[in-house]
Amino acid sequence: MDNELSALNVIFTEAYYWITVVMMFLIHVGFCVYEVGVSRYKNHQHTLMKNTMLIPIVTITFYFFGWWIYFAFPNGPFINGGLLDASFASPIADVMAPNMSDHIMGVFWAAFLLFSWTAASIVSGATIERIRTGAFLLLATVIGSVTWIIDAAWGWHYGGWMVMLLGYHDAYASGVIHGIAGGFALAVIMVLGPRIGKFNADGSANNISPRNPWMITIGLFLIYTGFWGFYAACNVPIYNAGADYGGGADLFTATNIYLQPTTLSGITINFLMSLSGGLMVGYMVSKGDAFWTYSLGLAGIIAASCGNDVYHPYQAMIIGGVVAWCVYKLHYWVENKFKIDDAVGAVAVHGYAGSIGLLISGFVLWGMPATPYGDAVVTPWGQAIGAFIMFFVLGFAPAWIVSKILDSMGLLRIPREVELAGLDILEMEAKHNDDAQFQKAERSA
Amino acid sequence: MATTPYTSYESLGDISVLYPFPGSVTLLCLLCIAFWIVWQIMQIGAENKHYDEIKSKGHNVSSADKYSS
Numbered sequence: 073m074d075n076e077l078s079a080l081n082v083i084f085t086e087a088y089y090w091i092t093v094v095m096m097f098l099i100h101v102g103f104c105v106y107e108v109g110v111s112r113y114k115n116h117q118h119t120l121m122k123n124t125m126l127i128p129i130v131t132i133t134f135y136f137f138g139w140w141i142y143f144a145f146p147n148g149p150f151i152n153g154g155l156l157d158a159s160f161a162s163p164i165a166d167v168m169a170p171n172m173s174d175h176i177m178g179v180f181w182a183a184f185l186l187f188s189w190t191a192a193s194i195v196s197g198a199t200i201e202r203i204r205t206g207a208f209l210l211l212a213t214v215i216g217s218v219t220w221i222i223d224a225a226w227g228w229h230y231g232g233w234m235v236m237l238l239g240y241h242d243a244y245a246s247g248v249i250h251g252i253a254g255g256f257a258l259a260v261i262m263v264l265g266p267r268i269g270k271f272n273a274d275g276s277a278n279n280i281s282p283r284n285p286w287m288i289t290i291g292l293f294l295i296y297t298g299f300w301g302f303y304a305a306c307n308v309p310i311y312n313a314g315a316d317y318g319g320g321a322d323l324f325t326a327t328n329i330y331l332q333p334t335t336l337s338g339i340t341i342n343f344l345m346s347l348s349g350g351l352m353v354g355y356m357v358s359k360g361d362a363f364w365t366y367s368l369g370l371a372g373i374i375a376a377s378c379g380n381d382v383y384h385p386y387q388a389m390i391i392g393g394v395v396a397w398c399v400y401k402l403h404y405w406v407e408n409k410f411k412i413d414d415a416v417g418a419v420a421v422h423g424y425a426g427s428i429g430l431l432i433s434g435f436v437l438w439g440m441p442a443t444p445y446g447d448a449v450v451t452p453w454g455q456a457i458g459a460f461i462m463f464f465v466l467g468f469a470p471a472w473i474v475s476k477i478l479d480s481m482g483l484l485r486i487p488r489e490v491e492l493a494g495l496d497i498l499e500m501e502a503k504h505n506d507d508a509q510f511q512k513a514e515r516s517a
Numbered sequence: 518m519a520t521t522p523y524t525s526y527e528s529l530g531d532i533s534v535l536y537p538f539p540g541s542v543t544l545l546c547l548l549c550i551a552f553w554i555v556w557q558i559m560q561i562g563a564e565n566k567h568y569d570e571i572k573s574k575g576h577n578v579s580s581a582d583k584y585s586s
Contacts, residue, residue, distance in 0.1 A: 114581035132553055136546070164542045170535040206561035483561065490568050493576035498567065500584035501576075 073175075081310060082175050088309045089179035095301025096186035098294045100127065103193040106291025107200055109284040110416050114494025115201045122205045123196045129209045130192055130216035134185050136163050138217035142184065145225035152233035183305040184224070187249055188216040190302070194253035195471075197416035198261050202268075202491055207475075207484045214474055215256050215467075223252050223466045227458055230330045230445060234461065238454040239442035241433065243328040244306050244339070244377035246426040247462035254423015255467025257414070263475035264484060266413030268491055277407055280415070285362050292366035296347070299373060303339055303380075317444040330443055334381040345385040346376035349392030357400045364417075368396035371421045375399075375429030378455075379437050391432055399425045423463060430459040 073079040104123050111119040130138075143158035160167060160177075167174040168181070192212035199208060227234035228248045234240040242248050271277055282288055307326050313333055314323025325333045350372015351365060358364035372392025380388055403420035406412050414420065434455030442448040478484040486495065494500070520537035538545075 112581075113585055129553070129557075132549065136550055136553070163546050166534050166539075169542075171533055172529075172535065173533045204561075204564060206557070206564050209557065209560070487568050487572060489572045489576070492578040493571055494581040497571055497576045497580050497584065498574075500581065501574075504584040 085309055086175045086179055089176070089183050089305060092301040092305035093179065093182045093186055096183070096190075096298050096305060099186070099298030099302065100189050100193060102291045102294030102296075102298060103190075103197065104291070105294060106288050107197050107416065109287030109291055110197070110282045111200050112280075112283050112494070114496055114500065116496060117499055118205065118495035119200050122200075122203075122208050123193055125205065125209060126192045126196065126212040126216065127189060130188050130212055131185060133213045133217035134188050134221070135168070135181075136217075138188060138221045139163075139168075139181050139184065141218065141221045142225050142229070145222055146229045146232045148226070148233050152236055184221070186305070187224075187245070187302070188220060191220040191249050191253045191256075192216040194250070194418050194422050195257045195260060198257040198414050198418040199264060200415045201495070202485055203260070203264055204483060204486055207478045210478065211256075211260060211471065211474060214470060215253065219256070219466045219470050220249065220252050223248055223462055227462070228329050230443060234458055235330060235443050236446045236448055238457055239448035239450050240454055240458040241330070241437060241440070241442050241450045242378040242430065242458065243330070243334070243381035244303055246374055246376075246378035246429040246433075247459050250374045250377075250422035250426030251430065251459060251462035252467040254419045254421075254426060255463035256471040258412070258419045258423060259468045259471035260475050261412060261414055261419070262410075263472065263479050266411060267415070268488065270413045271411050275408075275411065277411075282363060289362050289366055292370060295370065296373075299370075300343065303343055304336065307334065307336060307339070309336075313444070328381045332381070332441070332444060338382075339380050341385045342376060342380040342383055342388040343373060345389040346372045346380065346392035348372070349389035349394075350375070350396040353393040353396040354400070357397055364400060367417050367421045368400060371399045371425035372396045374422060374425040375432070377426075378430050379433040382437065382440065387436060391429060391436075395425050395428050395432070398428055423467070427459045427463050430455045430462075 073082055100123075104120055107119050107123055108116050139161045140158050140163070143161045144156050146156060147153035149155040159165060161181075162168070167177045171177075192215055195211060195215060196208060224232075226232045227240045227242055228245065229235065232240075267280065269278060270280060306329055308329070308331065309326055310324055311327045311331060312322055313325050313327060313331065314321050316331070326336050328334050347369050351369035353372070354365040354368025358368065372395065375395030376383060376388040376391045379391075383391070399420045402424050403414070403417050406419070407414070412419070431452070434450065434452035437450040438452060440450045442450050442454070448454075475484060490497075522534060522539050523532045526532070
């Protein structure tokens, strides 16, 4: 940075990602508020702490090995080439710390880390009130610091093999975050089983109503807010695409993660239009239910996210609305058919919405260049295979294996007596006794 | 003596890493990984103890109602 212009470029990029990280923190705040709102009073503290403690665990493991995976695995390895040298992103690299020769690595790492938290937090909601915290934290490490970042290397990197060979396009992570997290959550809750009392002996389902629907709405508003930061974080704010691949003359633009041109302005419209499509259909299909209206607004964004870098706002709105309807219907069909207890609808809102959105994008974006650095184009089959890889190969399968291992060791589900009494019962008992003692002292004073 | 790899800012362009003890990063990394693994094991142990205590006290589905009043 030996002149003001290059310094301004670097410091702007550094500040840009820093702001997105702070905004994305609100996603996690929102998830915590939301989960507490959904859980019953006797489980509030453990629900909150389970989701909170994924922050340090995923952070340190993403520093230890997650970040290195992103740069080492774009070729598979051994699908489109070997393991890449990613020593600059290793946990002992000079630039992974305060360093005068680099201003970007830390904030770029943090932006990806916040995506990791989100992936793990999506799983958290589905498993509330019956998973052991220790088991959840191990599973959070698997998705947050291993499997999601492998899928990012494969399908969310300008040189990823899915991009180069399949023409996979997923600009704002319909499959890369939401598809994988939904598939992961589905496997965990299938092994975990439903909460006691969720299903009757005849197989019919009971609705376990959220304890505090207003906390849920605040939580989801916070998630929406953080999602703005997520969208911005998925872009490269300023890039000389013209000189790199666009004819040779300087032409600076914002790009998506694949270094394809887009505009922050355009994705802002699409974010709002897909949210609107989801909210409007969600309101109608759920008959004005707050939980589902807000959730399906989120599903609308998630469904359109893979193509929101280039969609017309009308396309984003229609896709958001159509997928929101599908997601709502699918959630209850799966619940009744397979007796799956997804406490917050995470599999539907994230997994089904992201996957269906990818399938639709294959048709809408058919023939669009998938990368500036190869011949691959977006196709329905490329997006379908990509959706399958995200949901099943890197989402469902690893979660099923790890959950089965934990379950066989008796480390997955809390004991039946504890589930019935409540995870917080000791804390509630202690508080009750403290209050009684204080009131006694107060009266005798 | 200095723990940092620089002792003045006179040649700012020559400074890269800013942290102290730059040669110890590998050792620190291994220590932090060990801390993570030990923490995870201890957490599982503490969690088991917590559940055993709930079971030993004979709490049941009515307990939450009793203590939340």
